[in-house]
Amino acid sequence: MKINNQALPMEKVFRDPVHNYIHVQHQVILDLINSREVQRLRRIKQLGTSSFTFHGAEHSRFAHSLGVYEITRQICDIFKRNYSIEKIGPDGWDDSQRLVTLCAALLHDVGHGPYSHTFEHIFNTDHEALTVAIITSPETEVFQILNRVAEGFPEKVASVITKTYPNQQVVQMISSQIDADRMDYLLRDAYFTGTEYGTFDLTRILRVIRPYRGGIAFSINGMHAVEDYIVSRYQMYVQVYFHPVSRGMEVILAHLLDRAHELFHEDNQLFEYHSQFLKPFLKGKFTLEDYLRLDDGVLNTYFSQWISEKDLILSDLARRFLDRKPLKSITIDSVDNPNLPIMRDLVEKAGFNPNYYTAINSSYDLPYDFYRPEQGRHRTQIELMEKDGSLVELSKASQLVAALAGQGQGDARFYFPKEMIQKDPTNLFEDYYQAFSSHIHNGALAK
Template sequence: MEIPYKLQTLPIEKVFKDPIHNDIQVEHQVILDLINAKEFQRLRRIKQLGTSSFTFHGGEHSRFSHSLGVYEITRRICDIFARNFSIEKDPVHGWNDDERLVALCAALLHDVGHGPYSHTFESIFGTNHEQFTVDIITSPFTEIYQILNKVEDGFPQKVASVITKQYPNKQVVQMISSQIDADRMDYLLRDAYFTGTEYGTFDLTRILRVIRPYNNGICFTTNGMHAVEDYIVSRYQMYMQVYFHPVSRGMEVVLDHLLKYAGKLYQDSPAFFERTSPCLVPFFEKNETLEDYLKLDDNVLTSYFLVWSDHPDETLSDLAQRFLNRKPLKSVKFVAEQDEPLIEEMKQLIEKIGYDAEVYTAINTSFDLPYDFYRPDSVSSRTQIELMEYDGTLIELSQQSSLVRALAGEIHGDERFYFPKEMLTTEDNLFSDIYQQFQRYIRNGKINKHN
């Protein structure tokens, strides 16, 4: 009798060696087939950290390796739950291991819809990686759909509903998407490792030891509170020191303006882009399909930028060269209402030198909420972290931890004004007065300089 596809396991488990988790173990045939699907293999060609690799040279890892890591953490959580907290032991709060496969598939595929340079690309072309993830999982034309649909009819839609947080089992949803989930735990450890930043690390082993299922999601035992605190602080530090690094954002601004300027130039000279950058044309025309989206990755865009760097249009060529050769825009931190008049004066000085301020300056805002408690009236309320007392009662994390309470509900980050690095030189005697005036604004004004 043939074993149903959903129950098929490998004769010998497949092991992927990994610098974060040591061994990533694959036992299910379904998981191995998904890893080998072309839509998943595409993630090898998309960097996890986007432009941050221009600041932290070791940060060259891919969304492929991150996705495997999220799968592995989820697999370990399922093992812990099945071994210690099964539904047979606790019919009310226990884990039903029949949910394992949908959890593992969702964990593996949660980022499959990311595009080249991820969030920068999204902001320019109005795409949404989560929607593309759902589309890739549920489109009958993808290899991923065809694999999932072999499990059972409707299984692709089940996996997609975990991504959209509509899946009825909240334990599965919160494993993949909550304020302390497999996704965040992997990217913090992985990004810290590859960027060489120790403050992004935390005790994953301890967190997995104190994680528990309950009838409405996942929680952590009270005696594991300090490990959870460590995770929250590590996440805060990574955002402040790595993800929001001003140089990475300076490269992001260059990339943003390069693609926007290319889209503008396309309107006047489509033939050049149709010949040299065909995969971007549907996005310039705003009629892209899923098939168009899946043709793009970091390598495709980089090859286009190399061609654009020789374009006769000086601005397109210059922006492409700045990105390829790591020439980020410089920045100063400012307070919006207080410094806006000064920003306008600085833009005018930049225009006098000969730069188009629309192309060569930018306001970049980066803020994050390290931890938040549940706010039912919020537009996108977060699932708060719950601690389980010895008697089984739950208490929200910040009610127990003064450290987390200090971070809870507080938004952290800054606003920066980006401008050409050349404005910090005085070599051009023709414009030396303008350079000096610009620099006086930075030194003596209310703006806080930070390179």
């Protein structure tokens, strides 16, 4: 199959606060960046509701996608220079794989929607499936650009996203426990949230990364740089991604969309004169074109309109979200804690619908895990390469990583209105305030 691998007459660069310059050397990459579907990512925040906690975190999925592309481009250059098939044989890098790898890196998040994961949960969308649809649907600009490279090329790029592409070096460069995606978002999110502990030595990791026949490995003399990456990931999840205030805003957002969903099914004329782009999702029947119309700004505009709606719950939740009034929370030892129904009952007696003003939110993640055959699922573990070419799994060589491996991090929290613990000068909530506060102060919900 002949590949149209047209190079630009002179490389283009994008100035970037994390990588200094993003280097674009192929016409297809520049065309993809300028496509409608990729430009939409400028209007979707990378960190969703985290910007309500870390005010600098206004960066977009567009910037992240460029960053993943740039790290991938650098890896391809290193592999070609030091580890090509011509130099080291079958374990080496075949540079004919470069273009499909770069396209997949740039497009890996193109299917994300507004407030990605919360929206997915409410409307049962799947950003990975939508990424594949955008890449392989003839009506998209992305497909048309990729199809000019070669017939069947869009499907090849999509197979990298779904991890079915036969070359595991390509797949693991984009999706593994230490890939270009994670490396960029950790550095980028740390930069924009101002959290220095999220940084790690990318230069050193790129120095020790290398291909082998089964995928990607790291020279064992670079183990400490990989350890640094694992610890940075651990810190970012604990301090940023699982921050209780960000999750409190997520709960408000989820309840707001839930309420709109419920009201629409009670009266589908409710949003007759506004919120038109959201109606296909409220109906549960949407097209790819419907999905591509949505971004954070569209939803925020609808939330502003909902403040004026007659339904008091919808109006209040919209106001709380736009004005940054998160629900408060306390850690709980179990979702079956016998005090939770009591707390929900107190919230209801104070005048709040507990279905929309309380929530149990659990957030857990593994900083690193190794392959466990008994679990019956594939996991790409991090491999270190000895000088003789043999491989050792990371946690077998690193005591630090062994201590973190397989250990879930995060917590479960019970969310409730701030009014339940805030002294009310009108005394409207006084009785409930006293009862609710006593449960919290006595440690009734947590260990």
